[in-house]
Amino acid sequence: GTTNFSGDEGRFEFSEFPDRNSVRQNVTIEPNIGIQYDVGFSRKTAIVEFSTDLPENTTILVKLGSDVADTRRNTLGSSFDLAFSTGPVIDDGRITARLRDAERGSVDAGERVFLFREPIDYTAQANYVAQSDTSGQIDFSYLREGVYSAIWVNDLNRDRRWNPERERAQPFHSKTVEVVQGEERTLGTIYISTPDTVSPRLDGVGLLSD
Numbered sequence: 001g002t003t004n005f006s007g008d009e010g011r012f013e014f015s016e017f018p019d020r021n022s023v024r025q026n027v028t029i030e031p032n033i034g035i036q037y038d039v040g041f042s043r044k045t046a047i048v049e050f051s052t053d054l055p056e057n058t059t060i061l062v063k064l065g066s067d068v069a070d071t072r073r074n075t076l077g078s079s080f081d082l083a084f085s086t087g088p089v090i091d092d093g094r095i096t097a098r099l100r101d102a103e104r105g106s107v108d109a110g111e112r113v114f115l116f117r118e119p120i121d122y123t124a125q126a127n128y129v130a131q132s133d134t135s136g137q138i139d140f141s142y143l144r145e146g147v148y149s150a151i152w153v154n155d156l157n158r159d160r161r162w163n164p165e166r167e168r169a170q171p172f173h174s175k176t177v178e179v180v181q182g183e184e185r186t187l188g189t190i191y192i193s194t195p196d197t198v199s200p201r202l203d204g205v206g207l208l209s210d
Contacts, residue, residue: 002084009049010062010082016070026065031127057087059142066110066131078133083142093143093179097187099136107136112155118147125160149176
């Protein structure tokens, strides 16, 4: 919630020793505007150091993904956002949604939803990425005003880009949603349908006679 931020790092203090590789693999900075960073550690603290200058008058999120784990492989279970602004105001628009598995009803934590800001280009990297928690809830916070569109993507290689040749995707019922400062918008619930790709197996042959 800091405004007029002029520092060059953010720190996350854990109650247990974090698995360092899991932290490195699950730290992102949003929106996706090319901010470079390095991740270092001091005992139970992860230090995200910005290696490029931060843009002026911009709300920035340093996100920890739900797969961040401690050395005993206990994961966060839900993502965490550290938000601050390099200007006098911090954006506070919000979009929520919920995911369900069409067969099981529930979904696993860590399902990824891409959020694109107008002009919308689904072939580009997503501006924002949110992960579901254990209840299937999706939450995009600290958004600036504008028109957005979201899709669920089975992002296999975690590159923030939908590769339709080998990754499944599914849109929400509302194609776009307009974000207004200080207000929450919802995309509702979508049911993810997973195709059955298991090869059939012949268990037996029956001979019928009249």
